[in-house]
Amino acid sequence: MVLLVIDVQKLIVTEKLYKFDLFVSNIKKLICAARKNKLEIIYVRHDDGAGCELTKGTDGFEIYDEFKPFSQEKIFDKSVNSAFRDTGLLDYLKNKNEKEVIVVGLQTDYCIDATVKCGFEHGFNITIPTYANSTVDNDFMTSEQSYKYYNEYMWNTRYASCISMDETLNKMEE
Template identity: 30%
Template structure:
């Protein structure tokens, strides 16, 4: 199997009472778990958890050695699953992710995680630039409301704006259930 699952930043700070709470992170995590369980049964050697650890404390969340930076309990990695530590939105930038994927002959990626408008977008675009074929599990992703000047963009609109921009040119955007039905 030349397909790997990449689970990006499903970490405590994105959940209720975290330092960067997202909209409906529990629903996104539950859908990511569905896909994770399928990979654990079918392709257990091709699972990568990406964990963001803030290199700059001014970020205010994912601070080193805090509960907020830990991977959420719903999606805890098994000892046999790789954990990739990153310090930037792009999961490939200055990490060992690409070399680990190449070692395994991976050419296709299934991506899930958080935040849709930041780390998911950056990771999917980088993956395609590196030559990977990407499926994005959109309902296994979450984001938050954004504000620009006096305009507030609700989280759902942010999410669908970004996944619709990725769909087609960058990724096959699909739900968890659709992905599982097809595989």
């Protein structure tokens, strides 16, 4: 089992996120539990490319201070929504014969959605803890509507197991 922490970068981890405080608290709990239980934590960062705000080399590109990776924890960079496309992550997990992936991070309706669906297509068992992914309002839905649509309707039992934090923490201890 691995904890996949996606796009928790300084530029986009802001108080505009749905249930910001709960999101931050839950990610910190999951990272702490993974380290305590000796589960691998893998970070993924999004790079929009030169000339954009979310670009390698800028402060906003770096992992949010409260979620900082340890030096031995892996970081993969991506330039598309899915953490599995052209990053090396897919080969890395397959070479480890890893099947269980806990997915957390940003944003629910973009990179989390793409990663969950692609992970499912590649045969991974995806777990999504409650309030460990988030997003902001868009032109079509509020952040709350987006969160509920994906977590309560779209992913659960189709592409992933959307379960409580307590259930996830217990699963990490097994």
